[in-house]
Amino acid sequence: MFIRARLLATAAVAALALTTAPLSAETPPDTFIQAWAIDDMITLDPAEVFEFTASEIIGNSYETIIGYEVDDVSKIFGRVAESWELSEDGKTMSFTVRQGKKFASGNDLSAEDVVYSLVRAVKLDKSPAFILGQFGLTPDNVEEKVKQTGDYSFTLEMDKAYAPTFLLYCLTATVAAVVDKDLVQSNEVDGDWGYNWLKTNYAGSGPYTIREWRANEAVVMERNDNWDGERPAMARSIYRHIPEAATERLLLEQGDIDIARKLLPEEIEALSQNPDIKIQSGVKGTIFYLGLNQKNEHLAKPEVREAMKWLVDYDAIAETLVKGMKKKHQTFLPEGFLGALDENPYSFDPAKAKDLLAKAGLPDGFTVTMDTRNTPEVTSIAQAIQQTMAAAGITLEIIPGDGGQTLEKYRARTHDIYIGQWGPDYQDPHTNATFAQNPDNSDTAASKPLAWRNAWEIPELTAKADAAVLERDAEKRAQMYREMQEEVLATSPFVIMFQESEVVAMRKNVEGYIIGPSFNDNSFRAVTK
Amino acid sequence: MTGTPQIGRGRKGALFLWLWKGVKVALTVAVTFLGLLLVTFAISRFMSVDPVLRAVGDRASQSTYDAMFLEMGLDRPVWEQFWIYLTNVLSGDLGSSFLTKRPVIDDLARVFPATVELATVGIVIGTLFGIPLGVISAVKQGRAIDQIVRVLGLVGYSAPIFWLGLLGLLLFYAQLGWVAGPGRIDIAHEYSFTATTGLLLLDSAMQGAWAAFGNALSHIILPGALLGYFSMAYISRMTRSFMLAELAQEYVTTARVKGVPEWRIIWVHALRNAAVPLVTVVALSYAGLLEGSVLTETVFAWPGLGLYLTNSLQVADMNAVLGGTLVIGAVFVSLNLLSDLLYTLLDPRTRRQVRP
Numbered sequence: 001m002f003i004r005a006r007l008l009a010t011a012a013v014a015a016l017a018l019t020t021a022p023l024s025a026e027t028p029p030d031t032f033i034q035a036w037a038i039d040d041m042i043t044l045d046p047a048e049v050f051e052f053t054a055s056e057i058i059g060n061s062y063e064t065i066i067g068y069e070v071d072d073v074s075k076i077f078g079r080v081a082e083s084w085e086l087s088e089d090g091k092t093m094s095f096t097v098r099q100g101k102k103f104a105s106g107n108d109l110s111a112e113d114v115v116y117s118l119v120r121a122v123k124l125d126k127s128p129a130f131i132l133g134q135f136g137l138t139p140d141n142v143e144e145k146v147k148q149t150g151d152y153s154f155t156l157e158m159d160k161a162y163a164p165t166f167l168l169y170c171l172t173a174t175v176a177a178v179v180d181k182d183l184v185q186s187n188e189v190d191g192d193w194g195y196n197w198l199k200t201n202y203a204g205s206g207p208y209t210i211r212e213w214r215a216n217e218a219v220v221m222e223r224n225d226n227w228d229g230e231r232p233a234m235a236r237s238i239y240r241h242i243p244e245a246a247t248e249r250l251l252l253e254q255g256d257i258d259i260a261r262k263l264l265p266e267e268i269e270a271l272s273q274n275p276d277i278k279i280q281s282g283v284k285g286t287i288f289y290l291g292l293n294q295k296n297e298h299l300a301k302p303e304v305r306e307a308m309k310w311l312v313d314y315d316a317i318a319e320t321l322v323k324g325m326k327k328k329h330q331t332f333l334p335e336g337f338l339g340a341l342d343e344n345p346y347s348f349d350p351a352k353a354k355d356l357l358a359k360a361g362l363p364d365g366f367t368v369t370m371d372t373r374n375t376p377e378v379t380s381i382a383q384a385i386q387q388t389m390a391a392a393g394i395t396l397e398i399i400p401g402d403g404g405q406t407l408e409k410y411r412a413r414t415h416d417i418y419i420g421q422w423g424p425d426y427q428d429p430h431t432n433a434t435f436a437q438n439p440d441n442s443d444t445a446a447s448k449p450l451a452w453r454n455a456w457e458i459p460e461l462t463a464k465a466d467a468a469v470l471e472r473d474a475e476k477r478a479q480m481y482r483e484m485q486e487e488v489l490a491t492s493p494f495v496i497m498f499q500e501s502e503v504v505a506m507r508k509n510v511e512g513y514i515i516g517p518s519f520n521d522n523s524f525r526a527v528t529k
Numbered sequence: 530m531t532g533t534p535q536i537g538r539g540r541k542g543a544l545f546l547w548l549w550k551g552v553k554v555a556l557t558v559a560v561t562f563l564g565l566l567l568v569t570f571a572i573s574r575f576m577s578v579d580p581v582l583r584a585v586g587d588r589a590s591q592s593t594y595d596a597m598f599l600e601m602g603l604d605r606p607v608w609e610q611f612w613i614y615l616t617n618v619l620s621g622d623l624g625s626s627f628l629t630k631r632p633v634i635d636d637l638a639r640v641f642p643a644t645v646e647l648a649t650v651g652i653v654i655g656t657l658f659g660i661p662l663g664v665i666s667a668v669k670q671g672r673a674i675d676q677i678v679r680v681l682g683l684v685g686y687s688a689p690i691f692w693l694g695l696l697g698l699l700l701f702y703a704q705l706g707w708v709a710g711p712g713r714i715d716i717a718h719e720y721s722f723t724a725t726t727g728l729l730l731l732d733s734a735m736q737g738a739w740a741a742f743g744n745a746l747s748h749i750i751l752p753g754a755l756l757g758y759f760s761m762a763y764i765s766r767m768t769r770s771f772m773l774a775e776l777a778q779e780y781v782t783t784a785r786v787k788g789v790p791e792w793r794i795i796w797v798h799a800l801r802n803a804a805v806p807l808v809t810v811v812a813l814s815y816a817g818l819l820e821g822s823v824l825t826e827t828v829f830a831w832p833g834l835g836l837y838l839t840n841s842l843q844v845a846d847m848n849a850v851l852g853g854t855l856v857i858g859a860v861f862v863s864l865n866l867l868s869d870l871l872y873t874l875l876d877p878r879t880r881r882q883v884r885p
Contacts, residue, residue, distance in 0.1 A: 125592065127593055244827055256715070404583055404844065
């Protein structure tokens with residue numbers, strides 16, 4: 001009986017071994033394979049895309065009206081647009097569209113497609129539509145405001161004479177990507193602007209086409225032979241959904257993927273020792289901060305607000321917990337933006353904080369809660385802050401919750417302190433004026449910027465932010481943002497701590513991968529391996 | 530006088546009994562599903578998650594938010610929302626996922642085969658190893674081999690699958706290179722055949738794409754073996770206790786006295802009787818695996834039902850959650866019915882009870 005059992009077991013093991021012949025651990029030479037977490041993707045329609053992953057995919061498969069240099073954001077150039085001119089009154093911008101461009105479908109790209117794309121985005125009114133709405137474009141008036149004036153020309157009329165760079169930067173956002181009008185229209189059902197079709201399909205003109213998106217599994221992209229730029233070396237580019245960082249690391253070390261995108265500091269550290277792997281990083285515009293709700297009687301005191309800024313050990317966190325992934329940054333404009341101020345006056349100083357608390361009538365500190373997203377990174381930063389705050393007698397109670405739960409409280413202004421991040425929507429400084437603008441502090445306000453979420457009433461600062469967006473002289477405008485940053489730095493209920501970097505690890509043979517300041521600037525069209 | 534009609538009543542009665550049994554099963558199934566949907570619906574409604582916010586994102590304007598609120602039908606009373614959903618389900622429409630905006634049925638058709646494939650490999654491994662080990666352990670009760678099997682079972686029971694999975698990857702994939710890594714199939718093989726059933730092993734084998742078959746097998750063997758180990762732990766323990774009960778029966782003593790060879794007594798006489806309750810154990814283990822194992826699916830980047838359901842649940846994607854729950858309910862109900870059926874086949878006594 002035992003002989004039989006042993007025979008059976010041996011046979012089973014042998015069968016297992018036979019089926020698993022040695023594997024070639026190498027990705028196909030013409031295919032670029034990335035591992036990332038793509039579970040936040042909800043759509044492939046440029047009029048709706050707002051997620052990191054999807055906007056990167058749009059950035060590599062569609063073309064926007066305007067572009068900028070990824071290593072110097074201040075250098076703007078036309079992508080689909082060839083040139084532009086502002087009218088005398090500063091309210092109407094006339095664009096000329098490049099001739100000879102084709103969509104992946106083979107259709108010609110003309111001003112008709114550009115106008116259709118802008119009108120479509122405003123009419124659909126999805127999340128990113130507000131970027132165009134800032135210029136007074138509404139679903140009701142957009143057809144009068146954005147007009148085709150020739151086969152290769154169109155005009156865009158704004159409600160005010162905004163800073164021209166403000167408009168141009170907004171036209172670099174994915175919401176201003178040009179879609180193939182004929183193709184989209186042929187898939188329109190019941191006047192839906194092709195929305196239900198484009199969610200999972202592709203109608204662009206960029207370096208790659210989107211062949212397939214399998215939710216939580218993969219995105220398969222293929223080289224677009226109709227693209228007018230330099231032909232990409234990779235015929236295919238594939239995103240694989242690998243949510244586990246440790247798994248990504250294994251795959252990369254084995255050579256089953258070319259690049260790992262969602263790694264934690266410990267994986268980066270380990271991979272940097274591997275001679276087959278190289279690490280690349282790039283600064284992103286995302287700001288990491290604490291929001292102190294002014295509805296809390298303690299946090300509303302100016303001395304307490306300042307004290308909190310002296311109670312974070314910025315350097316220790318940056319050097320240990322988030323090494324390489326975040327760097328110390330205390331102003332509300334990320335580096336690289338027009339008018340960004342490179343000033344970090346605060347450091348961990350419990351004595352100074354205690355003095356300030358005593359002045360506020362709270363010499364023994366107080367107890368306060370912080371809504372904290374329960375990811376390992378945010379939790380570890382929150383715990384570090386909890387310890388340093390205790391040095392001045394402040395008892396910080398951490399309330400863990402998932403991303404949605406903490407955000408809901410934040411949006412309803414029922415938090416004490418919120419720890420979180422803010423990423424710019426486009427590369428113009430106005431996108432971060434949300435820290436310095438609060439036109440209506442009532443609970444029923446129509447506009448709810450971050451200053452509103454923390455109930456910070458600032459009529460003067462709001463007026464400055466409104467003026468800055470209308471200033472057409474770039475240097476004057478930069479100066480206005482510098483002043484606003486100084487004021488926010490000194491008085492605001494925002495403890496701005498870090499600016500994020502994106503760190504990726506790739507096989508040594510991969511060249512030409514670009515990490516841009518925002519996700520839609522991340523580019524693999526020049527990748528070789 | 531009473532004899533003849535009784536026979537007639539008996540025949541009609543048999544038919545009636547069968548019918549009644551059918552109706553009872555159908556009613557049970559219907560009530561089970563209704564209860565399942567009701568509870569899931571209630572839970573997702575009382576969860577402290579705002580599905581609208583999840584669908585439109587943090588940057589959405591109030592008007593976009595309000596539009597989505599109406600689109601999701603959240604302005605209607607809860608009972609009405611449930612009623613609308615129920616009538617749709619009855620007409621075969623599971624609705625669209627709020628998140629992917631695709632029909633839930635399409636999503637399920639994509640993720641469920643992945644889970645079925647993995648679970649099947651798992652249960653085959655679990656049964657093939659679990660039953661013999663359980664039998665041996667029962668026969669050699671208290672001896673070294675029994676202790677080893679029991680410890681193996683205990684480890685299988687208590688070790689976190691997440692940890693075991695990573696360890697397995699590290700050893701068999703990273704160090705030894707015996708198996709392929711996370712994922713279902715390598716890119717190079719992905720387009721060498723068409724996925725018709727979604728079961729990659731079946732599809733590739735039917736189309737003769739043997740290289741792809743080997744690759745898919747190499748991908749599935751590790752997570753499959755891992756799940757197999759877990760069900761093996763359970764199956765071997767249950768087999769052991771069923772066998773111990775059987776081996777203590779008088780018919781075993783009788784057989785021994787009659788001089789029936791020991792291996793025949795164990796593997797034929799006793800195991801055949803122990804097999805009856807084992808069917809339920811195996812069916813339930815299989816059903817458990819078919820729910821999808823979230824952690825295994827995460828570690829092995831396996832796009833299955835468990836991962837889909839968890840993701841949907843976290844964003845309160847109602848239709849997707851309810852659709853997934855229905856699938857799991859259907860799996861449990863049908864496997865239960867199947868094991869009932871197997872019972873009647875394996876155990877003559879249950880057959881007799883049905884026949885009047």
